[in-house]
Amino acid sequence: MESDDETHHFVPHAVHVELGGTVTWMLDSGVHDTVAYHPENASILPSASDQRIPDGTDPWASEIYDTEGESFEMTFEEEGIYDYTCTITGHGHRGGGHHGGHQSHESTGMVGRVIVGDPDLDPDEQPAMRPPSSELPEAARHELEQFNDQTRDALNDH
Template identity: 85%
Template sequence: MSDHTLTRRHTLALTGSTLTAGLAGCLDNGTDQLENNGTTDGAETSATRDDSDGDHDHDVEHTLGHPEEHTEVTMESDDDAHHFVPHVVHVESGGTVTWILDSGVHDTVAYHPDNASILPSATDRRVPDGTNPWASDIYDTEGEIFEMTFQEDGVYDYACTITGHGHRGGGHHGGHQTHESTGMVGRVIVGDPDLDPDEQPALQSPSGELPEAARHELEQFNDKTQEALQGH
């Protein structure tokens, strides 16, 4: 992170009933909810990349089953491809995920009906029951970050809603191809969640409302999550 210029910091604490947000400039006033969200200084990403063939690495099993207190996800664009790297992360209950803009224009938006106005396929809820969703700002300057602290064990899926024009385009239903439509989706596993799909909406097969590329990625996430966490 030392190479990034932090121009904005948005910090959220996600619990079963509340969602608290603050801007970096206001954090000096502080609240108990935001004090322990962590920083990005010295933190290391668990992503691995293999760009020798122009593709990106989906092998994130080494991060699963060993939850961390804090982890980072970069938001990247290269040529016509867009990625969250790593695609899947695993944090402790009360752990923090920091999304960092590396390149392109991106956001991070949870699959939840409350976000349907900016992500129509979010009507397919893919976060635990009883938790509130998040929807970040749009980030277009390298080094901008968005942080979430997750208090509830569970599996949380999210997507990028941005179109090729750098705006939120209303999803694939609106006639504009979004980054979600190209497969830019991600997952946060928190704590030691119940792996029963009836208890974790994210572990259910994605509905036909989602773009094909997003469905493909989420199915892969489900396979890796089940394989890595069975027996925990």
């Protein structure tokens, strides 16, 4: 998780792990969190009502990290595609859209994807493969659409 000038990113933007694999998000710079797109996270991420993780899996919401090197780990026990974002605004607070005149990191396109195993790419099986909701910020929708194209290309090539 990093920031430079006006941009915020998860690096890498997408990862592919085996079933049972662990992903570690580590703060490199800025103030960030990692929050799964799931209705259970709607209180901290209004756009989370657009579920983008597999049905029946538990969503995550990390703490807010502001010290370089702080990290959050998640072990993925269910095959599937998991989309997430950073809910932080310009002042280091959680919130969707604008907060005190500052855009959220989600609205600048700070989204990420974890692909676990070799999931079925059918949108009926993987909510993340559905077109992003028009309720999501434009930059986030654009990134998620690219993830869908990249995921199809990568998983259909092997």
